[in-house]
Amino acid sequence: MFEIFEKHLRSHVAISDEDLELIHAGCVKRTIRKRQTILQDGDVWRINCFIASGCFRLFRFDNDGIDHTLRFGVDNWWISDQESYNNEKRSDYNIEALAASTVFIWTKEKWTELMEAIPALKRFNEILLAKSYEASQRRIFSLISFSAEEKYKEFQNTYPNVFNRVPLHMVASYLGISRETLSRIRKEATKHQ
Amino acid sequence: MFEIFEKHLRSHVAISDEDLELIHAGCVKRTIRKRQTILQDGDVWRINCFIASGCFRLFRFDNDGIDHTLRFGVDNWWISDQESYNNEKRSDYNIEALAASTVFIWTKEKWTELMEAIPALKRFNEILLAKSYEASQRRIFSLISFSAEEKYKEFQNTYPNVFNRVPLHMVASYLGISRETLSRIRKEATKHQ
DNA sequence: CGATTCTTTGAAAACAGTCAATCTGTGTGG
């Protein structure tokens, strides 16, 4: 299973086999049940969590108790609350598994230690953060400039592997529109193709 | 003027006077006229630009030719297109000065060189990126979960120094609502206080 | 002062949200 992570890591940076072994030795593998919560709001997020397989979502409740999906995480991606992690403060968010999943987990201490020992891993970390930031900028543009229908189509085209695996009402929440509206949009969209 | 940058930098990391002098020597100071464009879409953004004083906005045209303000930059902050900078690709964005401004500019080469020579500067860069990412996550939450009125109030409370310096129609664009709606919301809001 | 930019207003239209009911598929336990 760890070869999934290996492939992911090596697609971004060059890593020696010895360093990879160090990184491997520093993590634990865990399986997560569907519907299991791995971050509860009020707790501090202190780990790095790579999704080898499965599906998660990060969401937050607003003042009316409605939950809003901020992000999804599927195979070969990471799931985290960076704000809680960086500042060691209580999280406003929840992370739950949408399907049975397998993850690799490094504690913050271990990950920091590994980054200090392995420059390429630090570089990898920087690349991921930069890419995440770029993606969030593109998302902000679509949120402020697209109609509901355009948001739907863009999401479907950009993240088809997510789109096909998560319930529609969570997609709606992610896009900031109601589930009924999204249902109607989809109906229209499938009609014309 | 450079002491503005010095203060900004030292509020985040410890820097020796010698290193600060190196950083100072690596930059050029420029004054920008109001309405001047410092990034034109289609060009590559190759610099780091610290705003010592003044005001900028980063915006993008959609397919209908409507411009959307992605971000503002005021005194003591940076303005950039990270995606263009990181990947050395043509930018989809424009950056223009909303007021006469003074900036300090480092080329990408110089900044990279300085970060390699001065670990604290690299650390500073990482902190900024992490904070930018955190801010973008909070913004996404407000975009998907707030009503137009809530977005307006949050922006006013979170960035009063920006709110009071930029035209209302650009705030509307930033929040993803029409200028007319924002005008009406503001009218109602000022009535009840 | 004239020109430009920015803001406001009103009326109509488009759009999206809400509510409530129904439908569908899946999985569980008797």
Added chain:
DNA sequence: CCACACAGATTGACTGTTTTCAAAGAATCG
């Protein structure tokens, strides 16, 4: 294997918000 519960998706009718369009009113600047 069936009945049932449950999560998810859909639909219609209605409501409410937001946009659009057009015009006019401020404010700012050379």
